[in-house]
Amino acid sequence: DYFEERGLRVWMDINCLGRAGVLHDIVHGLKNTKLVIACVSDEYTQSEVCRNEFLFAKNTLRLPVVLGIFGIGDKWRTTEVGMCSLTCPQVNFQFENPSAFEDIYNHIHSNLPKRLASAKDTSVNAITKPGTEETTTAAYQELFELTQRKFLRVTSGFAETMNARAYPRLFALDFMGDKERSAQELARIEMATQMNTQRQQQDEQENTERDLEAERQRDEELLREQQEAKATADGDSKEKETVKEKVKTLCIRVLCENEENWHTAGNPFEITEKIVIQNSALYLSRMMLLLKQSDLPLEMLTSDEGEIELQKLTEIANSMTMEVKDSYGYLRRCVMDCDLEEKYSGLKQCLMPSGKVLWLCEEHQNQPRVILVTGSMAGGYNRPQAEEKSEIMKALVKLNERIANNELPPPTIKVPSIESVRRLSTEKQSQ
Numbered sequence: 001d002y003f004e005e006r007g008l009r010v011w012m013d014i015n016c017l018g019r020a021g022v023l024h025d026i027v028h029g030l031k032n033t034k035l036v037i038a039c040v041s042d043e044y045t046q047s048e049v050c051r052n053e054f055l056f057a058k059n060t061l062r063l064p065v066v067l068g069i070f071g072i073g074d075k076w077r078t079t080e081v082g083m084c085s086l087t088c089p090q091v092n093f094q095f096e097n098p099s100a101f102e103d104i105y106n107h108i109h110s111n112l113p114k115r116l117a118s119a120k121d122t123s124v125n126a127i128t129k130p131g132t133e134e135t136t137t138a139a140y141q142e143l144f145e146l147t148q149r150k151f152l153r154v155t156s157g158f159a160e161t162m163n164a165r166a167y168p169r170l171f172a173l174d175f176m177g178d179k180e181r182s183a184q185e186l187a188r189i190e191m192a193t194q195m196n197t198q199r200q201q202q203d204e205q206e207n208t209e210r211d212l213e214a215e216r217q218r219d220e221e222l223l224r225e226q227q228e229a230k231a232t233a234d235g236d237s238k239e240k241e242t243v244k245e246k247v248k249t250l251c252i253r254v255l256c257e258n259e260e261n262w263h264t265a266g267n268p269f270e271i272t273e274k275i276v277i278q279n280s281a282l283y284l285s286r287m288m289l290l291l292k293q294s295d296l297p298l299e300m301l302t303s304d305e306g307e308i309e310l311q312k313l314t315e316i317a318n319s320m321t322m323e324v325k326d327s328y329g330y331l332r333r334c335v336m337d338c339d340l341e342e343k344y345s346g347l348k349q350c351l352m353p354s355g356k357v358l359w360l361c362e363e364h365q366n367q368p369r370v371i372l373v374t375g376s377m378a379g380g381y382n383r384p385q386a387e388e389k390s391e392i393m394k395a396l397v398k399l400n401e402r403i404a405n406n407e408l409p410p411p412t413i414k415v416p417s418i419e420s421v422r423r424l425s426t427e428k429q430s431q
Contacts, residue, residue, distance in 0.1 A: 002101045008108065030057050034112055035064045037104060038085070041071030045079040052147060058084050060142070064111040066104055068093055144293055145259075151290055152257060158328045167336050168265075168347045168359040170255035172291055173277075173284045173313065174300045175248050176268055185270070248305060250277065252335055253298070254345035257358040263296060265361045266345025269338045276334055281316040282327035288313065349373035 003010050011029045026049075030036070036057045044050045057063045067090040076082050089107045091100050152170070159169045181189075196210075251268035271277060277284070288310055292301055300306035320327070339345075347359040351371040365372060 003105065003108070006105060026053055027056070030061055030063065033057075033063060035066065035108055037066050037068055037108075038081075038088075039068045039070050040076055040081065040085070041069070042073040042075045043071060045076040045081045048147070048150065051079075051081060054081050055084065058088075064113075066107045066111065067091070068100075068104060070094065147290065147293075148262070149259075151286075155328065158325045159332065161325065162329050162332065164333065164336060166349060167332065167339075168254050168257075168344055169332070170257055170262060170287070170359075171284075171331055171335060172253050172255055172264070172287055172296075172298060172300075173309075174251055174253050174264075174268065174298045175303075175306065176251045176270060177299075181267065250309070252276075252331070254335065254347065256347060256361040256364060258360060258364045259352070259358070261296075262291075262294070263361075264298075265347050266343065269335050276331070277313070278316055278320075279322070280327055280331035280334075281313050282320055282322065282324045283331055284327075285310075285313050285317040286324065 011033060030053070036054075038044075038054055038057075040054075054065075058065050065085065065088045067085055067088050069090055069092045072094065089111070091097070091103045091107070093100055097103075155169050159167075250271040252271060253264045253268045254266055255262045256265045288300065291298065298306070300309060344359075346361055348365060349357055349372075350360045350365055351357055351373055353369045357373060360370070364370070
């Protein structure tokens with residue numbers, strides 16, 4: 001209000017966000033800003049969004065920055081924000097300072113770029129508007145990819161601390177589609193198919209009867225579904241929506257870590273227990289906040305039901321006392337336990353030209369200069385170790401059998417007795 005009363009137009013991120021996503025609104029606001037007033041404190045530098053906003057304005061857009069110092073600490077001076085703001089004018093609000101706002105106002109006037117004449121300004125704006133929009137889009141993409149890389153780096157650190165086999169690292173919360181099958185269901189179907197095949201080989205007649213019974217049950221189920229569908233069709237649209245809401249099922253989707261755009265891979269993992277959401281809320285709330293700025297077509301991010309579910313997720317996360325690392329580790333173990341056949345959602349570890357190792361889908365594995373890491377091709381890293389251990393055990397068993405049967409040849413080196421060794425040692429000492 002102080003600055004607006006003096007004829008300055010003020011844009012504040014806390015008041016102007018939410019129209020097109022946090023990151024996009026910040027980029028759009030900064031692109032239309034002549035000067036930035038950063039309200040810096042220790043808490044400010046601990047926020048990843050605030051840090052990225054400051055560095056984007058200072059280093060990428062090269063906007064003039066005036067610091068307003070708040071809080072009670074000065075640890076922020078030793079951070080990246082503090083290092084980049086050494087040349088910025090500062091006004092201290094940590095102590096009583098009646099002239100603080102006037103000082104900032106003077107810094108604004110001394111650092112604002114010179115305005116163009118109105119006619120010329122209008123002409124330039126008319127000419128450069130398309131280019132400005134393209135620059136804004138590119139700047140937004142740059143900021144989003146920077147945040148995405150930092151998130152993956154932190155998540156990778158969490159994954160490395162887990163005592164578990166190599167496994168994909170990115171997971172998102174979503175709704176299962178109406179006709180979509182979960183990875184657990186497909187695994188159960190495959191196991192049932194294998195069991196049926198074995199039983200068929202043992203007793204063809206019994207298997208035939210079972211098939212007939214299964215076919216009869218399927219016919220009954222189909223008839224029941226048709227009757228339910230007909231009954232539902234007779235109801236009004238509101239009843240249909242109510243039925244649809246009841247059958248929505250939460251699931252976890254594994255993401256391909258392609259650097260340009262993360263996307264879902266493989267079949268989802270159905271969430272069957274509420275405890276999974278509760279213990280994973282801290283990680284999932286942060287992941288979904290990041291994905292909300294992307295173009296990932298998740299129903300959780302585009303539907304009203306998803307918005308309600310994300311609000312619940314945030315409330316649960318705020319009430320939890322566990323660390324984000326523990327929340328992530330719990331979710332990752334749950335997904336690994338559900339992946340009974342170790343399909344890894346079709347992802348494999350790949351060495352990128354930058355030296356990073358990412359979990360990529362089949363499409364992105366075939367990109368130029370991407371090298372497939374051998375360790376993730378055949379069921380993880382534990383299986384070769386288990387086979388090696390088995391071979392060692394077999395060799396030890398054979399060795400014990402040969403010892404028991406006196407099949408080993410006599411030693412080729414004669415081992416001296418204890419008395420001779422002692423006598424030799426005594427002679428050396430006397431010399």
